[in-house]
Amino acid sequence: MAQLIKNGAVAVDSWKTLEINEADTAESIALPAGDIIFPLAVWQARKAEIIAARQRIGLLLQPEDRVEDIADDLASVAVIAINFPKFVDGRGYSTAALLRQRYGYAGELRAVGNVLHDQLFFMKRVGFDSYAFTDGKNAAYALEAGFRPFSDAYQAATDESQPHFRRRA
Amino acid sequence: MYKYDAIDRQLVNERVEQFRDQVRRWKSGKLSNDEFRPLRLQNGLYVQRHAPMFRIAVPYGMLNSTQLRKLAFLARTYDRGYGHFTTRHNLQLNWPKIEDVPDMLAHLAEVEMHAIQTSGNCIRNVTTDQFAGVAADEIIDPRPLAEILRQWSTFHPEFAFLPRKFKIAISGTREDRAVTWFHDIGLHLKEVDGQVGFTVIVGGGLGRTPIRGQIVREFLPWQDILTYSEAILRVYNRFGRRDNAYKARIKILVQALGVEEFAKQVEAEWVHLKDGPATLTQAEYDRVAAHFAAPAYEPVGDVALPDEKAFRKWVDRNTHPHKVAGYAAVTLSLKPHGIAPGDITSEQMETVADLADRYSFGELRISHEQNIILADVKQSDLYEVWQQTKAAGLATPNIGLLTGIICCPGGDFCDLANAKSIPIATAIQQRFDDLDYLFDIGEIDLNISGCMNACGHHHVGHIGVLGVDKNDAEFYQVTLGGRQGNDAKLGKVIGPSFSAEEMPDVVDKIIKVYIESRHADERFLDTLDRIGIDPFKNRVYEGRAHGKAKVAQKEAA
Numbered sequence: 001m002a003q004l005i006k007n008g009a010v011a012v013d014s015w016k017t018l019e020i021n022e023a024d025t026a027e028s029i030a031l032p033a034g035d036i037i038f039p040l041a042v043w044q045a046r047k048a049e050i051i052a053a054r055q056r057i058g059l060l061l062q063p064e065d066r067v068e069d070i071a072d073d074l075a076s077v078a079v080i081a082i083n084f085p086k087f088v089d090g091r092g093y094s095t096a097a098l099l100r101q102r103y104g105y106a107g108e109l110r111a112v113g114n115v116l117h118d119q120l121f122f123m124k125r126v127g128f129d130s131y132a133f134t135d136g137k138n139a140a141y142a143l144e145a146g147f148r149p150f151s152d153a154y155q156a157a158t159d160e161s162q163p164h165f166r167r168r169a
Numbered sequence: 170m171y172k173y174d175a176i177d178r179q180l181v182n183e184r185v186e187q188f189r190d191q192v193r194r195w196k197s198g199k200l201s202n203d204e205f206r207p208l209r210l211q212n213g214l215y216v217q218r219h220a221p222m223f224r225i226a227v228p229y230g231m232l233n234s235t236q237l238r239k240l241a242f243l244a245r246t247y248d249r250g251y252g253h254f255t256t257r258h259n260l261q262l263n264w265p266k267i268e269d270v271p272d273m274l275a276h277l278a279e280v281e282m283h284a285i286q287t288s289g290n291c292i293r294n295v296t297t298d299q300f301a302g303v304a305a306d307e308i309i310d311p312r313p314l315a316e317i318l319r320q321w322s323t324f325h326p327e328f329a330f331l332p333r334k335f336k337i338a339i340s341g342t343r344e345d346r347a348v349t350w351f352h353d354i355g356l357h358l359k360e361v362d363g364q365v366g367f368t369v370i371v372g373g374g375l376g377r378t379p380i381r382g383q384i385v386r387e388f389l390p391w392q393d394i395l396t397y398s399e400a401i402l403r404v405y406n407r408f409g410r411r412d413n414a415y416k417a418r419i420k421i422l423v424q425a426l427g428v429e430e431f432a433k434q435v436e437a438e439w440v441h442l443k444d445g446p447a448t449l450t451q452a453e454y455d456r457v458a459a460h461f462a463a464p465a466y467e468p469v470g471d472v473a474l475p476d477e478k479a480f481r482k483w484v485d486r487n488t489h490p491h492k493v494a495g496y497a498a499v500t501l502s503l504k505p506h507g508i509a510p511g512d513i514t515s516e517q518m519e520t521v522a523d524l525a526d527r528y529s530f531g532e533l534r535i536s537h538e539q540n541i542i543l544a545d546v547k548q549s550d551l552y553e554v555w556q557q558t559k560a561a562g563l564a565t566p567n568i569g570l571l572t573g574i575i576c577c578p579g580g581d582f583c584d585l586a587n588a589k590s591i592p593i594a595t596a597i598q599q600r601f602d603d604l605d606y607l608f609d610i611g612e613i614d615l616n617i618s619g620c621m622n623a624c625g626h627h628h629v630g631h632i633g634v635l636g637v638d639k640n641d642a643e644f645y646q647v648t649l650g651g652r653q654g655n656d657a658k659l660g661k662v663i664g665p666s667f668s669a670e671e672m673p674d675v676v677d678k679i680i681k682v683y684i685e686s687r688h689a690d691e692r693f694l695d696t697l698d699r700i701g702i703d704p705f706k707n708r709v710y711e712g713r714a715h716g717k718a719k720v721a722q723k724e725a726a
């Protein structure tokens with residue numbers, strides 16, 4: 001189990017991610033009760049059913065999933081988890097930036113997968129606000145040092161709408 | 170040149186502490202080798218054959234004398250007393266200890282230098298023309314925009330883990346000297362109807378799959394360069410291939426989509442970013458450009474130079490026209506015969522720093538041809554500069570000539586190399602050690618890479634040499650007709666590869682064909698373009714055993 005970092009602390013995670021096993025298909029898989037993060041294929045196949053049955057909905061995006069495909073669904077969603085199967089696969093940063101900056105997604109944006117100390121600063125900058133921090137790694141130290149290795153930045157991003165050159169006195 | 174202000178200094182200092190912490194965690198086992206690898210690469214640190222290699226950025230090639238003295242100190246204190254200038258405005262040290270690198274970074278930060286993003290799958294050091302700001306053929310000084318791009322690319326949160334490395338080059342002159350046709354993004358500054366902007370070229374690159382870049386936009390106003398670059402990078406970050414490192418550069422994506430479709434996707438992305446907060450302001454341009462104001466030139470006018478033959482040879486090869494009358498840009502050759510091209514000792518660095526202070530406003534530049542330039546020397550000082558650089562072993566008059574070879578570190582140092590490159594360069598330099606003959610041969614670019622990653626830019630050498638590995642033996646493939654500049658193109662392979670011992674003879678035969686065939690005033694490339702590669706090929710392979718005959722010859726020996 002990953003350690004959920006949220007709002008500057010290690011938090012209890014109420015969400016479970018629906019795993020599709022080999023025997024299951026997106027159309028046939030049983031939808032458990034509770035706060036569930038659905039893979040995109042399940043969401044796309046069963047959207048009406050999911051919306052009708054629950055208050056809070058989570059979505060899981062893989063690196064290759066296109067934000068454009070869920071752009072119209074964002075109002076229904078409370079959590080979007082973006083998976084980093086390997087931390088060196090940087091597609092999720094663009095996904096996050098687009099969700100926040102272009103599509104105005106304001107719900108929880110969670111980094112999941114290979115989420116490590118030295119990428120937290122970049123993740124926070126593009127718009128993540130929760131982190132399924134890899135189990136066995138030091139979450140306390142990540143909270144202390146991982147989010148602010150740099151006290152400022154040159155570029156505009158989700159966490160700072162103005163580039164540094166527009167903030168000069 | 171650019172001077173750091175509070176934020177620049179702060180970020181570089183924080184980077185030192187961040188890396189110190191990462192090295193500490195790696196040493197104590199809290200970071201695995203795989204987790205540490207991209208972090209150290211983005212600080213210029215490779216783990217190599219003999220020792221780590223540490224690559225220091227010289228952003229767009231500009232250095233001051235204080236910085237060069239610091240590089241001399243680092244090479245002497247943490248390495249073996251010399252460094253190697255690369256083809257992309259970097260200095261490489263080949264023998265540092267990993268544990269020392271945080272301290273080395275701290276020393277660099279003291280003089281406003283760093284090793285940020287000199288390796289790894291991120292936006293690399295922005296490069297330009299070594300004569301920026303002084304070239305007689307310059308339209309617009311590219312350095313302010315290069316510095317603005319440096320800042321924008323530094324720790325860009327969205328683009329730290331791209332499919333592959335990403336290189337940007339800017340040229341502001343009529344004659345492109347920044348190899349812009351062979352970069353991930355190549356920018357040509359120009360002025361159209363009184364408006365300054367860029368031609369934007371995307372998807373060029375040398376390496377394993379050499380491809381000339383293609384124009385995605387004929388004119389982009391300078392204010393839009395950051396938003397447009399973000400659009401290009403975002404398309405690449407999302408859709409570039411990640412399944413195969415050899416097919417992950419943006420050039421492969423541009424080829425797969427076709428340049429029209431790629432440009433369409435970039436434009437569609439840019440619509441959302443255009444005129445947004447990342448649009449550059451005149452105030453920011455002016456702030457940065459003020460750092461590159463011309464130094465206090467004296468109104469001296471052109472002067473008559475002494476007639477001494479050796480001096481005139483050096484003036485002919487190693488000085489470049491300056492836009493200010495009475496001045497010249499001087500190239501110090503890091504290609505003395507018999508020394509690894511691009512190598513320089515700590516003592517030489519200190520001598521060059523002193524020369525820069527005395528004769529060139531305390532500044533110098535590094536060229537992608539791996540030489541050092543004193544950009545603002547009074548013509549009346551040239552004779553003294555020549556004498557002093559000669560004493561330091563930096564005045565070989567071979568700039569643009571056969572022995573002014575561009576060469577990567579090759580198999581002697583680099584883990585990626587298939588073959589050694591430096592011994593080939595030195596063997597050719599020894600064969601052509603006669604200066605009169607070198608001058609008679611005239612302008613010719615000979616570029617050598619030890620593997621298909623092409624750090625020695627062999628594809629764009631008039632003569633290109635590529636080290637290849639065949640059954641664990643080192644061989645060399647020869648190309649002819651490559652070139653940089655406005656008409657940049659790739660050389661053509663002439664045929665089967667050669668052993669290291671054959672290489673000086675091969676080059677000799679190629680040169681002889683040229684000498685015999687040239688018309689008056691024809692340079693090597695002109696003759697080659699006129700007569701084609703066949704006469705060269707025939708001479709080189711004449712009487713050379715092939716296939717079965719070669720095997721039989723070997724067995725007989």
